[in-house]
Amino acid sequence: MSFISFIRSATTNSLVQLYQQKFSEKDFQINETKPEFTGDYTIVLFALVKSLKKSPEALGKELGEYLLKNYPVFFSGYNVIKGFLNLEIEETQLTDFLQKNHNDVSFGKMPSNHQTIMVEYSSPNTNKPLHLGHLRNIFLGWSVAEILKANGNKVIKTSIVNDRGIHICKSMIAWQMFANGATPGSVQEKGDHFVGDYYVKFNEEYKKEVTQLMNDGKPKEESEKEAPIMKKTQKMLLDWEKGKPDVRELWKTMNGWVYRGFDETYKRIGADFDHTFYESNTYLLGKDFVQEGLQKNILFKKEDGSVWIDLTDVGLDEKLVLRGDGTSVYITQDIGLAKQKFEEYHLDKSIYVVGDEQLYHIKVLKEILLKLGMLFADDIFHLSYGMVELTSGKMKSREGTVVDADDIVDEMVATAEKHTQELGKVKDFTKEELQELYETLGLGAMKFYLLRVDPKKRMIFNPEESIDFHGFTGPFVQYTYARIQSILRKVGDEESGISFEVSGLSNLLPLERELIIFLEKYPNIIWDAGNEMDPSIIANYVFNLAKLYNSFYAEHSVANAENEEKKHFRLQLSVMSAMVIKSGLRLLGIKVPERM
C-alpha cells in the first residue's frame, strides 16, 4: 500500500471514529506538501468543513491529533495552516520502505490483470523511408505498450504495413523507367531510401509531363489525368489487383528492399512488433460485412452501385464504404481488420497509435462498427498525437521537406560523439564501447525529446538547432545514473555488496526525506501514465528524480558520510534512485550507460 493510499484510508477511518460520518475518496483531497511548509502530505480540509460544521482550524487539529495518536508508527507530526492539515511521516516508515525496496527491480510494476491489449503503431507506407513524424509515432507506441505491460496487461505490439495501392505503383513505374536494373545492393543504398528515391523521381517526371501538356493548351485537370506516367501507373494497379505475375514479382522485390531498410531502422531505434499485418492481405476483409449491412438495411446503395452509411444521426456525415466498382476503400478493410484483431487475439482493448489528422476517420470507423453490431468498437482507442512540423512549415515528402529518420538519428549520435569527445571522460573505452555509448546517448536525447511533451500537442522541430544534451533531456537523466554507478563502483571496492541492514538511523536530512518520498511515488506514476497512455508523465517524473538526486549529490557525500550507518543508508538511497531511473527510462525505450 502506498503512502498516499494509507493516509487516505487512515483519514476516512478517523473521520468515522471522530464524527460518525463516512467520507469517500472524492470528498477530500490529499496533496504533497508544498516545499515552503513542513510536512510530507497535506489533507485539504475545506471540502470536509461544510458537512462537519467545524472550523478548518478545529477540524485540522482534531484530525491531526487523532491520526498521530492512533497511527503513531506512521505519523510523527502535524501542523494546521489555514485549511490545510500537513502531516509528517515517521522516519522509520521511510527507512523501512527503502530497506525493503531499494534492490527490487520489479518495483512499481503491477501483477497481471489478465487483460490483453493490442497496440498498433508505426504503420508506414512502403514507397518511402521513415521520417521524424514516424519516429514520434514509433517511440510513443512502443513506450505506451511497455507502460501498459508494467501495469499488468498482456500487450501485443503490431503494425499494419500499407504495402499496396497507387503510391506503391508509382515507385515501381519510376524504377522501371529510370533504374536500368539498379538495386539497393548495386548502388550501396538502404532499400527504403532507394525505393523512396524512385517515388521522388516519379513525382518529378509527372510534374514535367503535366507542365508539358498544359503548355500544349490542355486544362490542368485533364493534364493531370492524362499524363502518360500516371496512366501507366493506373494500369499497373489494375494488373496488380488481377495478380499479373511480373507486376507481382516486381512488387514483391521492391517491397522486400523496403522491409530490409525498415528492419535496419527498427533494430537501431529499438522498435519491435509481435505481429505485422500487411494491407495486401487485409484489404479484401470487410467486404462481407458490407453485404451483411446491406441485407440488414444498415447500409444503402446509390444508383452507381456504391455503398454508403448514414451517420448523420450521430452528428457525422454519410460515408462511402464500398466503391461503385465493388473495390474497397480504406475504411472497408479497417472494419474487417478491427474484427479480425479482436477475434484472433481475444482483445480487451485495441489501441491505434495514429496522428490526430485521422481523428475523424477513426471516429467514423467506430460508429460504423457499432451500427453493424460489433460492440467491441467501444474498446477501440485512438491514441492520437500531434504532427511534428518544422520551423519552415509542414513536412511534405513530395516536396522533399522531410526530416529523414535515419539522418536525424545519425545526427544525434554524431552530436553525442562530439560532446563526449569534448569532455574526454571515457578515453579508455574501446571503439565498440564508444560507439555503443554514442548510440545510447544520441537515441536517448532523441527519444526523450519526442516523448517529454504531451502526445496530443503538435510540436515544432527546428532542424537548425540541434537537440539539447543539458537540462530537461535524456542525457541529463542518463548522466545521473552514470554518476551513481560511479559511486557504487568506488564504494563497491570497499564493501562487498550493497545488501545490509540499516537500523537505528535518525534525523534524516530534508533532501534524504524528499528523495525517499519521491521514489515511493513511482508505482503511482506508472499507473497514471498507463491510465492516460502518456509517456510524458514518466519523462517528467524521471527528470525530477534525477534533479533531486543531483541536488542531494552536490550537498552530501555517500562515500564519505558522517558514519557507517549513514553511508549504508545513502548507498541504498543511491541504488534505488539508479534503479528507478533505469526502470523509468526503459519504459521510454532509453538505455542507461554505466559511464559517460
Added chain:
RNA sequence: GGCCCCGUAGCUCAGUGGAUAGAGCAACAGCCUUCUAAGCUGUGGGUCGCACGUUCGAGUCGUGCCGGGGUCACCA
C-alpha cells in the same frame, strides 16, 4: 461554415478545483585539492488569449468571443 485539438515567462513545456503558478533553454552572478561540472546554487523575467458565470476557492469547470492548427475525399 460544422465538429475536434491547442493558447501559461523571450523560447520549449509542467501544472488530479486548493496555500505566494513551476521547470528547462536563453541572460546574469557564484561553485571543481573531496563520490563524473552532460552537474549544483542564486538573480531577473507572468493581465495563465479575452469576457462573463459556477464555487468558500478557477491556470484548471461552464458559456461566449479572439488567435493558431486539424478535419469534414470513391487519399491513406
